[in-house]
Amino acid sequence: MTYLAPLMLNRDRKIRRSLYEAMVVIIAGCFAGVLSNTFSSRSIPLLGEWNKAYGVPSPGGAHASTHGNIEIHLSDAQRLLLEGALFVDARPREAFLEDHIPGARSVTEDTLPDRLSEISEGVAQGKKVVVYCQGMDCDESHIIAAKLREGGIGNVCVFAGGLGEWKAAGSSLEKGEEQK
Amino acid sequence: MRNRLSSFFHHSTVLVLRLFLGGMFVYASLHKLSDPVAFSKIIYGYKILPAFTINLFAIVLPGIELIAGIFLVLGFLCRGSALVISLCLWVFIVALTYNLMRGIEFDCGCFSFAHTKPGAAADLLVRDLVFFAMALRILFARRYACSLDWLFGLEKWGN
Known part of the structure; x- marks a missing residue:
């Protein structure tokens, strides 16, 4: 077997060399990734906010979908519905037609500019705006809430549990088109 | 003559695979680099990482992905780049298989952040297995023709 020794030595060297090279590639890649993230307009921090116990999961940072402490819980949402708050369903139109929170308005990113005046009227009457989507894993509600705030509507909150939590609690639902 | 033809075919195959796989990895990395927010949400959707x-x-x-792709195209640190790309593909294969077995629907995020069609995960798995085989072919090549490693004599290092 001694005649195989040089071959084995050569193989070991090749493996070691490949590992060294891979290490260089990975270090250079990490550097490139960090550099690109630093100068990106959509940069994220090293640590995100992915724990559902603290709200809708997001990568955090300035461009994350969740901003400020505007999330409310199921009990708050149920109370606000009784108080006549304006509920905004941020899910796609098809999902809204299947079922939604009673009295909710279907508003997506595309339809928001057309519905802004209607929502403003509701706010002018002293109503609070509650935006929701399917649950903790969606961020449409936060996106709509942020745009409403940009549009000058400050009295906005997000029901983070969304329709999923609403349904699980056995709360009442409505189907089909919006009620006028 | 026969040996020369065989050697030419071997070098050409590895070169084509290097250019294809390297170029593809560069292309796949660009949209991820431009939007880390969207890519982090895609990774969260896999529900695998802490x-x-x-x-x-x-x-x-x-x-x-970008550096390994560029190096593979240029032929610089070829074996190491091929090893890194093989590892990446292996990780993707494991992640796809794991989520297919759990029946979790997720967006791949491989070449764009558009929603993956239902049932597309199996196709993605087959595609990644083919790419993985290509990466192994590059990794275990004897020589890398038309490469910076070959030009600067880096291939001899460690031999």
């Missing part, structure tokens, strides 16, 4: 590693992964993985 929460504290998601952002880190979203930041460094596209960078590694």
Whole structure:
């Protein structure tokens, strides 16, 4: 077997060399990734906010979908519905037609500019705006809430549990088109 | 003559695979680098990594894909780049298989952030297995023709 020794030595060297090279590639890649993230307009921090116990999961940072402490819980949402708050369903139109929170308005990113005046009227009457989507894993509600705030509507909150939590609690639902 | 033809075919195959796989990795990394927010959400959707590693992964993985792809195209540190790309593909294969077995619907995020069609995960798995075979072919090649490694004599290092 001694005649195989040089071959084995050569193989070991090749493996070691490949590992060294891979290490260089990975270090250079990490550097490139960090550099690109630093100068990106959509940069994220090293640590995100992915724990559902603290709200809708997001990568955090300035461009994350969740901003400020505007999330409310199921009990708050149920109370606000009784108080006549304006509920905004941020899910796609098809999902809204299947079922939604009673009295909710279907508003997506595309339809928001057309519905802004209607929502403003509701706010002018002293109503609070509650935006929701399917649950903790969606961020449409936060996106709509942020745009409403940009549009000058400050009295906005997000029901983070969304329709999923609403349904699980056995709360009442409505189907089909919006009620006028 | 026969040996020359065989050698030419071997070198050409590896060169084509290098250019294809390297170019593809560069292309796949660009949209991830341009939008780390969207890519971190895609990684979260896989529901595999612990929460504290998601952002880190979203930041460094596209960078590694980019550098490994560029190096493979240029033929610089070829074997190491092929090893890194093989490892990446292996990780993708394991992640796809794991989620297919759990029946979780997720967006691939491979070449764009558009929603993956239902049932597309199996196709993605087959595609990644083909790419993985290509990466192994490059990794275990004897020589890399038309490469910076060959030009600067780096191939001899370690031999």
